Amino acid sequence: MPPIPPTWLDKVVTRALEGSRFEVRSTPQARNSVFHDQRPACCGSASCIPICPVGAKYDANVHLNRAVTAGATVLPRATAVKLELSPDGKIAAVHFRRWDLTEGIVKAKVFVVACNAIETPRLLLASRSAALPQGVANRSDQVGRNLMDHPVQLSWALTNEPVYPYRGPLSTSGIENLRDGEFRKERSALRIEIGNDGWSWPVGAPVSTAADFAAQGLRGKAMASALAENTSRHIRLASLTEQEPDPENRVSLDADEHDMYGVPLPRIQYRLSDYVTDAMAWARELHTAIFTRLQVTQIQHAPEFFGAGHILGTTRMGASAESSVVDPQLRSHDHPNLFLVGGGVFPTVGTANPTLTIAALSLRAAAEVQRQLRDEA
Ligand code: SF4
Structure with missing residues (x-):
């Protein structure tokens, strides 16, 4: 555009x-500068935060709606509380709680955690167990570290x-x-x-x-x-x-x-x-x-610094399982069916807003998830 x-x-x-x-x-x-992808061009109404009233600015609803159209099931008002490990080192299930405190479990071949750079490490750390006392995906002790803005x-x-x-x-x-x-x-x-x-x-x-x-x-x-x-x-x-x-x-x-x-x-x-x-x-x-x-x-x-709200780091990407949490495909080094998507994977942050890089990395991870599911089919 x-x-x-x-x-x-x-x-x-x-x-x-x-x-x-x-x-x-x-x-x-x-954000659209021209009509694109069934969404209108920005009309300059200046309410981007909290929300674009015409949908010119991208937000996660765009792909959430597409996923639902493609057959995905969304569990609204449900919160993931724990990832369960299977004996072979893969993730076996995600446990969740509904708003009314009832519980549920989802089992799957592949898990994608995309809760941003505070809630993703929180979930991984809170999933600690006797087998993984440091938490899930945390052999490197890097989960939660290197928080940046x-x-x-x-x-x-x-x-x-x-x-x-x-x-x-x-x-x-x-x-x-x-x-x-x-x-x-x-x-x-x-x-x-x-x-x-x-x-x-x-x-x-x-x-x-x-x-x-x-x-x-x-x-x-x-x-x-x-x-x-x-x-x-x-x-x-x-x-x-x-x-x-x-x-x-x-x-x-x-x-x-x-x-x-x-x-x-x-x-x-x-x-x-x-x-x-x-x-x-x-x-x-x-x-x-x-x-x-x-x-x-x-x-x-301003006498004090302001935060940009660009929450980054905490599940850093790298080639080595000893010093990073995910590989370049955003797959956990420790658990081959676990992907961590979002700004957490940034090893460094440069100066630019991270959205477009997060989107590009997510597309890379999505292709790898698709390949892995095909190979296992
Ligand atoms: S709210 Fe939407 S239409 Fe208005 S300026 Fe922001 S992006 Fe453009």
């Missing part, structure tokens, strides 16, 4: 940065001219030429996302802007025109930094707390290294340089 068209804000930033070290590029997206430095400011944010997808362009270089010996790489969502992420605008004006006594037309004048000039930048794998950043099982099904809650240890925090400081300098070119006012930098 062609790129999502740049917003007016993208064009203003691109023009201001011409001849500088910053190169603005269109961002690849899992793209720690974010946010900065925002007020432009002189309207740039008309709060419309279109949250971001359509970014600065991508800072993702590699000699500097990575000292600090992590980053990409700079140009936000179409104004000051929404850092301060909850435009609602917070309206609240501020209301507190100043503005009402009626005065409020409406002040809001339009101010919010049309909101600009936000976000540097998403590369976080290196750290075995002590990890998901483990809480020793005391359990969910309603009796499964231990995940316990999360997470910290940023100097390698990352140095990149965040660099990001503030870069954002200031960009804002200076744009001749903005009211520059602010």
